[in-house]
Amino acid sequence: MKRNVAIIGGGQTYHAARRHDVDQAEMVNEAVRRALDDAGMTIDEIDTIFLGNMEFFEGVHMTDCWLVHGTGAYGKPGLKITTGGTVGATTVCVGAHHIASGLFDKALCIGFEKQEEGDTGAILSGVAHPLWGRSLAGAAVGYFATMGSSYMATWGATEEHSAMVAVKARQNARKNPYAHLKLDITIEDALNSRMLSYPIRMLDMCPASNGACAMVLADEKTAKKRCKKPVWIRAMDTAHNEQFELDWRFVDTKRPIFSKVCAARMYKKLGVKKPAEYFDVFEVYEPATWAELIWYEDLGLCGPGEGFRLVEKGMTNIDGPIPVNPSGGVLSTNCIGASAMLRVWEAALQIRGDAGGHQAPKDVRRALTTGYGGTNWTVMTALSKTLDD
Amino acid sequence: MEEIKHYEPFEVDQHLTANSRYYAGRMGSRFYVALRDQQKILGAKCPKCNKVLWPPRSTCHVCFSELTETVEIGPLGTVETFTVVTYNEPVQPRKAPFVYAVIRLDGADTGMAHFLDEVDLDEVHIGMRVRPVFARDRKANILDIQYFKPL
Numbered sequence: 001m002k003r004n005v006a007i008i009g010g011g012q013t014y015h016a017a018r019r020h021d022v023d024q025a026e027m028v029n030e031a032v033r034r035a036l037d038d039a040g041m042t043i044d045e046i047d048t049i050f051l052g053n054m055e056f057f058e059g060v061h062m063t064d065c066w067l068v069h070g071t072g073a074y075g076k077p078g079l080k081i082t083t084g085g086t087v088g089a090t091t092v093c094v095g096a097h098h099i100a101s102g103l104f105d106k107a108l109c110i111g112f113e114k115q116e117e118g119d120t121g122a123i124l125s126g127v128a129h130p131l132w133g134r135s136l137a138g139a140a141v142g143y144f145a146t147m148g149s150s151y152m153a154t155w156g157a158t159e160e161h162s163a164m165v166a167v168k169a170r171q172n173a174r175k176n177p178y179a180h181l182k183l184d185i186t187i188e189d190a191l192n193s194r195m196l197s198y199p200i201r202m203l204d205m206c207p208a209s210n211g212a213c214a215m216v217l218a219d220e221k222t223a224k225k226r227c228k229k230p231v232w233i234r235a236m237d238t239a240h241n242e243q244f245e246l247d248w249r250f251v252d253t254k255r256p257i258f259s260k261v262c263a264a265r266m267y268k269k270l271g272v273k274k275p276a277e278y279f280d281v282f283e284v285y286e287p288a289t290w291a292e293l294i295w296y297e298d299l300g301l302c303g304p305g306e307g308f309r310l311v312e313k314g315m316t317n318i319d320g321p322i323p324v325n326p327s328g329g330v331l332s333t334n335c336i337g338a339s340a341m342l343r344v345w346e347a348a349l350q351i352r353g354d355a356g357g358h359q360a361p362k363d364v365r366r367a368l369t370t371g372y373g374g375t376n377w378t379v380m381t382a383l384s385k386t387l388d389d
Numbered sequence: 390m391e392e393i394k395h396y397e398p399f400e401v402d403q404h405l406t407a408n409s410r411y412y413a414g415r416m417g418s419r420f421y422v423a424l425r426d427q428q429k430i431l432g433a434k435c436p437k438c439n440k441v442l443w444p445p446r447s448t449c450h451v452c453f454s455e456l457t458e459t460v461e462i463g464p465l466g467t468v469e470t471f472t473v474v475t476y477n478e479p480v481q482p483r484k485a486p487f488v489y490a491v492i493r494l495d496g497a498d499t500g501m502a503h504f505l506d507e508v509d510l511d512e513v514h515i516g517m518r519v520r521p522v523f524a525r526d527r528k529a530n531i532l533d534i535q536y537f538k539p540l
């Protein structure tokens with residue numbers, strides 16, 4: 001990057017199925033004030049504001065305009081970002097690029113979704129191609145169900161393995177005061193939960209959450225002057241599939257799919273040979289249990305077909321050698337426009353040592369986060385404790 | 390001569406039905422409770438800017454102060470600008486002709502867009518003094534004020 005960029009503050013709302021007590025601006029404002037407080041900054045010091053949110057998920061458009069009082073964007077330059085599940089990570093990426101380029105020194109990035117207010121499933125069907133897909137489309141469950149079927153058939157994993165991911169996420173969420181689904185569940189509970197679309201059961205899927213996250217990014221000079229524990233954004237990358245490369249859900253595909261392409265580019269930039277050793281914590285975007293197992297493999301934390309062995313051996317537990325989603329992840333909290341930002345913010349908290357009850361019990365110096373959404377694409381972010389890490 | 394064939398463009402009809410509901414929040418709820426139960430119109434006061442804002446909001450967009458104080462505004466107001474709508478479209482909320490006006494309620498520092506009715510179209514003018522007509526059956530909608538009319 002042309003200039004180094006650091007995360008110098010952040011904050012989130014608590015996440016829940018109901019936020020009848022606030023309107024959208026009031027909810028967003030909670031996260032914004034927490035982020036500014038954490039960064040020790042006033043809104044006047046912020047140069048530019050980027051707001052991430054999906055179009056029409058809460059029945060409204062142009063939220064960047066009519067939430068100006070909540071975001072603090074009045075009179076400031078900025079953009080609205082709308083990129084599917086990746087929204088929050090893209091918003092951080094855009095903020096970081098604007099600082100790295102030298103255009104601005106301090107950027108406020110915000111992601112939110114108030115899912116209770118709209119019909120996310122109906123609007124998601126608009127993601128499907130009008131000619132080739134829309135008449136068949138039905139939101140996100142089927143997408144991950146076909147992935148799960150392929151995974152079991154190809155590698156010999158069983159429903160117990162997805163249940164292990166379901167339990168790990170919700171037990172981690174119980175340690176995170178902001179998480180939505182803090183469920184004290186067992187493998188049996190997951191296996192007995194209602195079948196939605198084989199092999200996806202109720203507890204294999206993320207909830208529909210309301211919530212917001214905000215982060216303050218700054219250039220190196222500002223970060224060193226103003227922040228005791230800056231977290232550095234060392235690399236970011238994005239990669240897309242073509243929408244109809246449906247065979248990426250065939251988990252043994254030899255095609256260069258988005259997730260592997262993106263990870264390979266990130267690792268090349270950073271000189272990473274063994275990602276499971278290089279990074280201390282991972283926060284991945286797993287709207288469904290099977291997606292997490294496939295992330296293990298696509299990120300190279302293990303070989304192809306070995307992902308379910310990692311969870312089986314507890315390797316990715318909060319106190320395991322490769323902690324994945326100590327926050328509880330998307331499986332526990334999915335306020336779409338904030339979800340991919342929460343991955344980055346939670347990873348930053350781990351590096352700062354400020355994650356509280358869900359802090360991984362190890363020296364966390366580097367973390368990797370992923371987002372994923374829409375028509376098969378990802379945004380990845382690598383964070384570090386110092387510029388030497 | 391080569392025969393030219395004409396094909397109709399192939400269209401796929403698309404419909405999306407998406408219901409939504411909006412929660413009025415802290416300030417919005419206070420506004421609608423006062424309107425519904427007392428026929429009072431509330432604005433939010435920013436003590437720092439010394440302004441009264443309509444619609445009421447929890448943060449001042451100018452100075453970013455958290456706002457908690459509401460004050461009654463109106464019910465009388467002044468037309469700041471207006472238009473007479475003379476065409477019909479399915480999206481219009483009323484049949485033409487009708488008047489849209491931006492009304493500055495007494496005590497407010499911002500305008501409210503609303504209908505102006507029971508008025509001679511030739512007599513509508515900027516600076517006209519108006520008052521609200523409240524709906525009999527009020528259900529937390531901006532049409533709980535049915536329209537404004539001249540004094």
Ligand SMILES: [Zn+2]
Pocket residue numbers: 435436437438439449450451452453454
């Ligand atoms: Zn003010």
